[in-house]
Amino acid sequence: MQICPVGALTGATYRFRARPFDLVSTPSACEHCASGCDMRTDVRRGKTLRRLAGDDAQVNNEWNCDKGRWAFKYISQSDRITTPLVRDAQGVLREASWPEALAVAAAGLSVNRAAVLVGGRATAEDAYGYSKFARVALKTNDIDFRARPHSEEERSFLSSVVVGSSVTYSAIDKADHVVLLGFEAEEESPIVFLRLFKQVRKRGMKVTAVAPFATRANQKLKADVIKTTAGNEANEIINIAGLTNKSVILVGERLAESQGALSAARKIADSAGAHLAWIPRRAGERGALEAGAIGTLLPGGRPVTDSAARVDIQSAWGVSSLPTTVGHSTSEILDALHTGDIDSLLIGGVDPLDISRDAAKGLEKAFVVSLEIRKSQITELANVVLPVAAVAEKSGTFINWEGRARAFDTAIDTPNLRSDVRILSMLADEMGTPINLPTVESAAREMNSLGTWDGARVTFTPANAGSVSGETILSSWRLLLDAGSLQDGEANLAKTAHPSVAVISADRAGKLGVTNGDRVTISSNVGAITLPVEIADIDSKTVWIPRNSQSSRAIALLGAASGIEVSVVKA
Ligand code: SF4
Known part of the structure; x- marks a missing residue:
């Protein structure tokens, strides 16, 4: 549509809704994955009507994927939160003024031990706000941005190998061999896939993938x-x-789900001197790592346990001390909420069912302050809900998988909705422990002025190779178009999603007496999913399903997304 010279190809969502000269265009960056596409957002009367690919030769050229182009209506759904909410004595969430909501939130977070969880939607500035808030206002390193299955091996890998590193798209362009580990590029980072595909077509670049089967992209x-x-x-x-x-x-981030796999990747990279890069699925994860929204690191890759690194940050932040011990990870924080070792939680942009089936349970016992765009399982449990601006309604920066900054401007003015970092600054003021980040620009300035740490890094602690046992093992990943809430409201896009199927081997299909299209039920010890079969040349022990698609929500229904034993029977 964007390059059609005669305008014969049009999008149903935009067609006949505006003339180009009625639109106000704003340079943007895509919030949907870590590829980091340059975009343009076209707005008419306060509503986004279309998004176009920006032309950035180093990243996306003039391309983007369907999700980045069309998934922008989630901000105008009926469950959008626009006013603060406070839970009253009867347990009912009611609307409140900003001063009241901030006072209740500040009082609840000040009482006892608190932690912070921030999801992958956060911009680098917002993640920096959460990082500074945890250390200065809550005096803890209990913060994590990994709202998905994760591991201690992964945290060590991110804190030592990934933070501050830079492998770029141009390394792919020049590569003699690209190895994909726990990473399905076409679904999880489409412009990375496009760049790989170009080199394969142009010069037959060699690609190796460790995966359960030869997917369409492979x-x-x-x-x-x-x-x-x-x-x-x-x-x-x-x-x-x-x-x-x-x-x-x-x-890919999924490699964290397989014990020893990140350690093995690092080992083969080191022995060959090969480039090693981590590609998370969400747009905000790399920025959150660089901002120190993790229990091992302060901003710029400074280890929390290094006194010189702490002094660096203390003087920049004007505080006399910072917490010195490594903080808890996401799963440890959730467990500690359950046992009562942590009593309050500041949480933004997290869907508990992305982490585990029981993730929300601990939250029922805690005092929870939620910064959120729309109603969610978390806001239903929260004591205070503070509405935040979505990407189109604020400025900020995403750091893509390369470590490249992707800045964007405000496309839609919404005076009553603020970026997370501004709200965190107001909340810290209310607690009497200011973080002095009143604007996105001030956060960006401060974060950039800190730069990256040139002292000793966190040492990587490798893990031994894991192994699985069992007759049938579950594997899954997220498809680009799935049941993710940032795709809500765009029915035309949803219609183009791949149907949910269970991929099994021909041998297994023969034993079960099923063929393509017949239905099978995959069961774990907590639940079951029934899907049509697709027969493929897949690892004989594996059954693969989409991780978070219609009728196939692995964590919610089976209790895990991969690596568990399941049974498969004809439905
Ligand atoms: S490839 Fe990723 S960053 Fe680019 S448009 Fe698609 S979802 Fe957005």
């Missing part, structure tokens, strides 16, 4: 697929040969 990339069972990746990765210092290893 076939397009003509990848050598090393078939593996979820949980067993490390044992395969360690044997990958033929890497050089021109090779690029791309690890």
